[in-house]
Amino acid sequence: MEKQKITDFAEKVMDKFNLHSLGFGVYHKNESYSHVYGDANEDSLYPLASISKSFLATAICQLADEGKISLDDPLKKYWPDFKMVDKYVEDHLTFRDALSHQSGLPAHDLMRFTNMNKHDLSLKEKAEHVGYLQPNHELRVKMQYSNLVYAVATYVMEQAISQDYGSYEREHLLKPLHMNDTYINHNEAPRDRIPKPYIRDNDVTEEVPFIAPGKVGGASSMLATISDLLTWAEFQLKTQKSTKDEVTAQRYLPQSIMLPNRPYGGANFGAYGLGMMMEDYRGHKYFYHSGSYIGYCSFLGFVPDLDLAFVFTTNMDSTDSIFALGYQTIDETLGIHDTDWADKVSKIMADKNRAREDNIAKLKGPSPKAVKATAELLGDYQNPGYGLVTLCDENGELKATIGKWNYPVIENADGKMFIEERLYQHGLIPITLGKDKIALQSDPALKEPTEFTKVK
Incomplete structure (x- = not known):
């Protein structure tokens, strides 16, 4: 792929999606090229977010190929104190189930951010808290993406081998691949090499403080330069094509059925392997994983029969922009020029964002008002799974502290209350205020809200 083409694609996507920087790396038939455009450089360290899952899954499959663990043993074998609300799941959940997102738990992503304002849970504490989270399906019934179950898998791996996952990954993955600019978590990484983060909400771009993802282990903790990430993508491509290791080969086979992650490319099937997504695109098997x-x-993607791998990084919460780059890169390799993916995806995203904002406006109604902060409401509220949410007073208005951010609590004309969370989920979280307790609709997949009791 010509360097000028890469530059042209990068500049168009940066302009179309208002990106401050963009890392772009391509490997094709033994030739590699990577570059960082905009307000960053080749030494910049980008949080990999959920691409971290591909490292954890690779490590666990290595251990299984060596006979040190089994993908199909219950996690309880390696961590006897493992608990889940559903006792059948507690006794039968395996590494395979965890790595393919079939635990029966919905995302419960809000739990990743609770506690941060008071006490950032350790990996062990986070794994223990997962034991209190409500399921919405039985084991192995449905693929439901879960960062938290990956955190559990990380902790159980550590118990199985009596070694922390970071030191294992450094020794067995990063060092052999000479990935010297990849870090297990933000505590190891030089902060001055991490680009400033930005979000875009309601067509406004805003710089936000760097907020570390907390101790979620192999779910989303890692950082890397664009060149190191390209090395990892090339390794994944070559492993999928040539591995003779039985368990490692299963990483690239469908383990759970999922809708294609972004249905832009007209995929006929979508599946999740072990730390890897897959779908078809223009008749080719396409493997990928995004992180946000x-x-x-x-983003990391590869197409084995084209001997093609590519990676993208940016300091903006614009996952769809890098999906567009993936399809454009494959098309260019195939010599197909019938779709301008930046234009197509940006138009789809504009429609989706309008629909989201229309729904938010409908819920808020014509004259929403801030909920008044009163003394009896203020304080910490606790749930054994989610941990702490704090209600505080900010200039007489009630705010909910989730993680390290204060969000307004608003009320519509019908008396329904919401936390207006515009940083991560960009939406409204229904909340009910009671005497010494509150209830949050903590995950839209749950039928019942999650109750928090006031800490005395």
Whole structure:
């Protein structure tokens, strides 16, 4: 792929999606090229977010190929104190189930951010808290993406091998691949090499403080330069094509059925392997994993029969922009020029964002008002799974502290109350205020709200 083509694609996507920087890397038939455009450089460290899952899954499959663990043993074998609300799941959940998102739990992503204002849970504490989260399906019934179950899998792996996952990954993955600019978590990474994060909400771009993802282990903790990430993508491509290791080969086979992650490419099927997504595109098998966190996105993709791998990073929460780059890169390799993916995806995203904002406006009604902060409401509220949410007073108005951010609590004309969360989920979280307790619709997949009790 010509360098000028890469530059042209990068500049168009940056302009179309208002990106401050963009890392772009391509490997094709033994030739590699990577570059960072905009307000960053080749030494910049981008949070990989959920691409971290591909590292954890690779490590666990290595251990299984060596006979040190089994993908199909219950996690309880390696961590006897493992707990889940559903006792059948507690006794039968395996590494395979966890790595393919079939635990029966919905995302419960809000739990990743609770507690941060008071006490950032350790990996062990986070795994223990997961044991209190409500399921919405039985085991192995449905693929439901879960960062938190990956955190559990990380902790159980550590118990199984008596070694922390970071040191294992450095020794067995990063060092052999000479990935010297990849870090297990933000505590290891030089902060001055991490680009400033930005979000875009309601067509306004805003710089936000860097908020570390917390201790979620192999779910979303890693950072890397664009060149190191390209090395990892090339390794994944070559492993999928040539591995003779039985368990490692299963990483690239469908383990759970999912809708294509972004249905732009007209895929006929979508599946999740072990730390890897897959679908078909223009008759080719296409493997990928995206990562998104507050102010950052990353992407890794490869097409084995084209001997093609590519990676993208940006300091904007604009996952769809880098999906567009993926399809454009494949098309260019195929010599197909019938779709301008930046234009197509930006138009689809504009429609989706309008629909989201229309729904928010409908819920808020014509004259929403801030909820008044009263003394009896203020304080910490606790749930054994989610941990702490704090209600505080900001200039007489009630705010909910989730993680390290204060969000307004508003009330519509019908008396329904919402936390207006515009940083991560960009939406409204229904909340009910009671005497010494509150209830949040913590995950839209749950039938019942999650109750928090006031800490005395």
